[in-house]
Amino acid sequence: MAITHVRPDDRLHLQSIASLFVAASKIVTVTGAGISTKAGIPDFRSRNGLYSLGHRRLFHSSVLSGPEGRPLFYSGITKMRKVVKLASPTRTHRFIASLRDAGKLVRDYTQNIDCLEEKAGLSTDLRKGPGSRSRLCRSRPRQVDCEPRLRDRGVECVLLHGSLRRLRCSNCFSTCCWDEDGREAKTLAGQEPPCPGCAELSEARTAAGKRATAIGTLRPDIVLYDEHDPRADSISAIARHDLLQRPDVLLIMGTSLATHGVKHLVRDFAKIVHRRAGKVVFVNLAEPARNWDGVIDYWVEWDCDTWVHDLTNRQPALCSGSMPRVRADSTGDGEHVNAMASPGYDRGQGSSRDNPIDLALS
Ligand SMILES: [Zn+2]
Numbered sequence: 001m002a003i004t005h006v007r008p009d010d011r012l013h014l015q016s017i018a019s020l021f022v023a024a025s026k027i028v029t030v031t032g033a034g035i036s037t038k039a040g041i042p043d044f045r046s047r048n049g050l051y052s053l054g055h056r057r058l059f060h061s062s063v064l065s066g067p068e069g070r071p072l073f074y075s076g077i078t079k080m081r082k083v084v085k086l087a088s089p090t091r092t093h094r095f096i097a098s099l100r101d102a103g104k105l106v107r108d109y110t111q112n113i114d115c116l117e118e119k120a121g122l123s124t125d126l127r128k129g130p131g132s133r134s135r136l137c138r139s140r141p142r143q144v145d146c147e148p149r150l151r152d153r154g155v156e157c158v159l160l161h162g163s164l165r166r167l168r169c170s171n172c173f174s175t176c177c178w179d180e181d182g183r184e185a186k187t188l189a190g191q192e193p194p195c196p197g198c199a200e201l202s203e204a205r206t207a208a209g210k211r212a213t214a215i216g217t218l219r220p221d222i223v224l225y226d227e228h229d230p231r232a233d234s235i236s237a238i239a240r241h242d243l244l245q246r247p248d249v250l251l252i253m254g255t256s257l258a259t260h261g262v263k264h265l266v267r268d269f270a271k272i273v274h275r276r277a278g279k280v281v282f283v284n285l286a287e288p289a290r291n292w293d294g295v296i297d298y299w300v301e302w303d304c305d306t307w308v309h310d311l312t313n314r315q316p317a318l319c320s321g322s323m324p325r326v327r328a329d330s331t332g333d334g335e336h337v338n339a340m341a342s343p344g345y346d347r348g349q350g351s352s353r354d355n356p357i358d359l360a361l362s
Pocket residue numbers: 169170171172173174195196197198199215216
């Protein structure tokens with residue numbers, strides 16, 4: 001089915017979409033750089049995006065393959081991090097958090113590495129796992145509502161391509177704080193700090209008269225184009241869990257859907273949403289490619305923040321703090337769906353995509 005093109009003056013369809021969000025109980029969101037541009041963080045592909053400014057190579061794994069590229073990578077990414085640290089969440093980030101507060105959000109998946117979702121109050125720690133919408137409420141089936149604090153929400157926002165918050169060891173893969181022990185000054189100067197975990201282990205061994213072990217170097221905890229994400233299995237497990245929740249709306253915002261992993265993620269969720277007679281809404285200034293026909297139902301050609309503003313004007317109940325909470329145990333009728341086996345949502349899988357990421361960086 002062809003995609004319905006919704007322009008800012010298309011009141012009828014904008015109202016239909018707003019009603020869709022009021023009625024929905026399980027919403028999955030997928031976001032990209034377009035939701036962070038209002039925070040002062042440029043995207044990648046627009047006229048003033050990072051690629052047009054000559055930063056394309058910074059995000060390809062080849063930048064780490066030669067000695068001349070590594071200092072540029074470390075200093076360039078650190079400069080971007082300094083800008084990101086000063087940025088605040090946009091109206092769109094806050095809208096996603098309000099969907100969470102209303103119990104409507106199954107999960108937010110973002111390609112951005114700016115971590116503005118965390119500043120909006122969404123948890124991003126993958127170790128929390130998928131959580132459970134009904135775990136603590138099943139024993140009280142007549143209870144209309146459950147306090148959010150009683151639910152095991154798990155990780156609320158999945159950072160598909162990592163984040164600029166921490167550094168990761170290339171040897172032991174543990175992460176550590178970027179802001180301690182002068183690490184940020186080192187990476188800004190193009191240097192690669194040593195891993196404190198590896199160093200501690202090696203020192204303990206030598207103190208015990210044993211052979212010293214290798215000490216890894218730290219790198220930004222982001223996933224570059226053509227790289228395997230060490231967290232890929234965890235992300236795939238959460239996505240499989242969410243497919244089984246049978247979401248009724250998929251909302252995609254501020255992304256051109258160019259990366260391989262995200263294409264798969266969106267197609268998998270769209271199949272489940274359509275099986276429930278739900279809708280897939282795509283909010284982006286650029287038109288989706290023709291091969292998204294039958295996947296996307298509505299293309300809202302609008303800036304994300306402005307659309308969110310319009311949406312909450314049409315349905316004030318969708319404003320933060322005023323949405324009635326959805327029952328925590330409203331996870332559908334228990335019907336199982338055939339979730340796609342081992343979907344690969346990381347960017348390390350071979351593909352013909354021509355660029356790495358839709359990350360919001362500056
Ligand atoms: Zn290490």
